[in-house]
Amino acid sequence: MKFTVLTIFPEMFESFWAHGIIRRALDLNKISATAINIRDYATDRHQMTDDRPFGGGNGMVMKPEPLAGAIRAAKQRQGTAKTVLLTPQGATFDQNMARDLASIGELILVCGRYEGVDERICQEFIDYEISIGDYVLTGGELAAMVIIEAITRLIPGTLGGEDSAEKDSFSDGLLEHAHYTRPRNFEDQETPAVLLSGHHREIELWRTESSVMRTLLKRPDLLRSKELNDQEVEILKKWYREIKNLLNIEHPESE
Numbered sequence: 007m008k009f010t011v012l013t014i015f016p017e018m019f020e021s022f023w024a025h026g027i028i029r030r031a032l033d034l035n036k037i038s039a040t041a042i043n044i045r046d047y048a049t050d051r052h053q054m055t056d057d058r059p060f061g062g063g064n065g066m067v068m069k070p071e072p073l074a075g076a077i078r079a080a081k082q083r084q085g086t087a088k089t090v091l092l093t094p095q096g097a098t099f100d101q102n103m104a105r106d107l108a109s110i111g112e113l114i115l116v117c118g119r120y121e122g123v124d125e126r127i128c129q130e131f132i133d134y135e136i137s138i139g140d141y142v143l144t145g146g147e148l149a150a151m152v153i154i155e156a157i158t159r160l161i162p163g164t165l166g167g168e169d170s171a172e173k174d175s176f177s178d179g180l181l182e183h184a185h186y187t188r189p190r191n192f193e194d195q196e197t198p199a200v201l202l203s204g205h206h207r208e209i210e211l212w213r214t215e216s217s218v219m220r221t222l223l224k225r226p227d228l229l230r231s232k233e234l235n236d237q238e239v240e241i242l243k244k245w246y247r248e249i250k251n252l253l254n255i256e257h258p259e260s261e
């Protein structure tokens with residue numbers, strides 16, 4: 007996977023490249039990553055990357071020439087790459103999009119600042135517009151990092167723990183099960199006994215049940231849009247029966 011980031015703040019990426027999973031993926035040659043300074047492609051003698059909007063109004067707009075120059079330079083380095091603009095107007099990024107982008111192989115991520123970029127850049131140079139969520143950032147840099155990290159951890163061999171990415175939240179449309187580590191009893195809160203039992207089959211069952219019920223309680227929207235398998239349906243029915251019994255015993259009038 008190849009990432010080229012276009013930004014007026016390339017230094018923001020130095021510590022990002024140097025730590026954790028990104029560092030590991032770079033060391034293992036699973037990814038290549040470069041931040042190009044858009045300002046290096048400025049065409050005026052003051053190296054300006056922004057200018058006042060035609061039609062007036064507050065704020066500044068990213069000038070088209072430096073962006074066009076930087077994108078052309080990036081495309082020259084990687085001919086088949088797709089170009090992504092990070093913008094609140096884009097399609098919302100999620101785990102499925104991370105998988106799709108991972109399969110593209112080469113991405114040029116364009117980080118806008120100010121009020122946005124000149125519309126003619128969006129029209130002529132951008133393949134996809136992506137938002138990481140409905141909130142306002144001051145630049146696309148953090149959004150680009152989010153996307154790079156989500157894609158990189160999908161590449162086999164980057165996580166360390168063999169197939170962990172596939173077991174993670176969202177990979178099967180459910181949230182992760184609850185986790186416990188030492189000490190067994192923490193401030194009077196016990197670890198569920200089954201996890202200490204050594205019965206792998208029962209532990210797997212407990213984890214599936216934990217995933218299903220946490221998803222129901224915390225993110226019912228995920229459950230609604232998921233195709234449930236037989237085991238998941240059985241878990242929900244079991245809890246449904248259990249809650250129904252509770253209500254019948256303690257509040258018979260609720261029938």
Ligand code: 4GX
Pocket residue numbers: 091092093094117118119120121122123136137138139140141142143144145146147149
């Ligand atoms: N998910 N921002 C980009 C400037 C801008 C505006 C329009 C291009 C077009 C954001 C987000 C985000 C703020 C980054 C505005 N650039 N990016 N910036 N949410 O809020 O991705």
